[in-house]
Amino acid sequence: MPEQLLEWVDSYPAVLIRQPDDVWTHRYTHFLERDDGSITFEIPLWTTDESPSDLTAQIELEADGRIHIYDVHVL
Known part of the structure; x- marks a missing residue:
């Protein structure tokens, strides 16, 4: 995950938990x-x-199975 996404999530006023x-x-x-x-x-x-929170993750699953999280933003 790009470092700037981690910083943005880290500064969010709540802790992420596992989705259902x-x-x-x-x-x-x-x-x-x-x-x-x-x-x-x-x-x-x-x-x-x-x-859910107002945070959304944008993810790409490539045809070969690789996964990329390329954005996290407020819904």
Whole structure:
């Protein structure tokens, strides 16, 4: 994960916790399948204060199975 994302998450006023299993069907989770076999998705993040919080992670799953978190932002 890029260092600036970690700094941004570290400065957030709550601690991230594990998302529930149903995060994949949550109304704020979105998927986009690409022609090259990769998938990009946005998932809400849970914190000790909010479930879900207003934080969202943007992630790419490459066709070869590699995963990249390329942004975390406020929803």
